[in-house]
Amino acid sequence: MSAMVPVLLSLMLVLGPAVPQETQDGPYSLTYSSSGISMPKEGFPSFQATGYLNDQAFFHYDSESEKAEPLGPWKQVKEIEDWEQLSKFQKARGDFFLQNLKDIMGYYKDTGNHTMQEKYGCKLCNNNYCGAFWTVAYDGRDYIKFNTExxxxxxxxPEAVNTKVKWETEGSVQRAKASLEEECTQKLQKYLQYSRPFLDRQDTPSVSITSHVDPGNIRILKCLAYNFYPRPVSMYWTQADRAVESESWGEGPLSENGTYESWVVVKIPSSDRDPYSCHVQHSSLAQPLTVPWNDRQ
Structure with a gap:
């Protein structure tokens, strides 16, 4: 891990200087999510990494292909990155990553198969640095993190004290701080030149209502909003213009087409003939969307 800081710094230098550009309020984030496994099986790479702009993955690398490749709409934006150079960087980073996993296994006196995960990144608000994060987990448990303050x-x-002493003795603290607060934000500013149309878009939700009666003679009304972006959405039911407490709600992950879905459920007596409506509020809508339901549906 001690070598991971200079490697990350080299990424910023190799891939060119960032050119600041005015952005919207944001916030925007750049995240590198990586994982390694000590005893990989066929089809499970020993190291893989994914880059995210806000909630959208824009590249992926794995140690089997040894290629960093753009994802989603970024496949069409050739200028955003030098993919050959990024592939070389990720290959070198994977080697250091797995060595750090081996070191941590040694602190625990572990053998066999173990994993390490890392999240590294920064945030921009009004085109200025407004936060960063660097966390490492071992076998799914938080192991060590960096505090920029x-x-x-x-x-x-307790075993992570060994890692702290090793990394700080090797002088990683100031390099890590500069990497997070300066180089990462500059990189994010560069990426935003090519990514704002994807990150700032507003996709209006579609809404559908389903109804069925369960064996207990209770009608279950489900309101589903789908194909919307960004993620924040508010949904609720009303009965004759009075708010109704929801029985349950949920939301799905980012889909392959880059949109979200969410739903809200109410349960009513099957004999209830009052009018019910589902209301959806989203940033893409000038006013809340109201979809009525009646017992003929």
Whole structure:
């Protein structure tokens, strides 16, 4: 891991200087999510990494293909990245990543198959730095994180004290702080030149209502909003213009077409003939969308 900081810094240098550009309020985020496994099986790479702009994955790398490749709409934006250089960087980073996993296994005196996960990134608000994060997990448990305010590595497990001492002795603290607060934000500003149309878009939700009666003679009304972006949405039911407490609600992950879905459910007596309506509020709508339901549906 000690070598991961200079490697990340080299990424910023190799791939060229960032050119600041005015952005909307944001916030915008750039996240590198990586994982490694000590004893990979066929079809499960020993190291893989995905880059995210806000909630959207824009590239993926794995140690089997040894290629960093653009994802989604970024496949059409050739200028955003030098993919050959990024592939070389991720290959070198994967080697360091797996060495750090081996070191951590040694601190635990572990053998066999173990995993390490890392999330590294920064945020921009009004085109200015407004936060960063660098966390490492071992076998799914938080292991160590970097605090930019102190600055220092913060151990989250007793064994992580060994990692803290090793990395800080090797001088990673100031490099990590600069990497997060300066280089990462510059990189994000560069990416935003090519990505704002994808990140700032407003996709209006479609809405459907389904109804069925369960064995207990209770009618279940489900209101589904789908194909919308960005994620924040508000949904609720009314009965004759009075708000009704929802029985349950849920939301789905980002779909392959880059949109979200969410739903809200109410349960009513099957004999209820009052009018019910589902209301959906989203940033793409000038006013809330109201979809009525009646017992003939």
């Amino acid at each position: 102190i600055p220092a590595w913060i151990p989250l497990q």
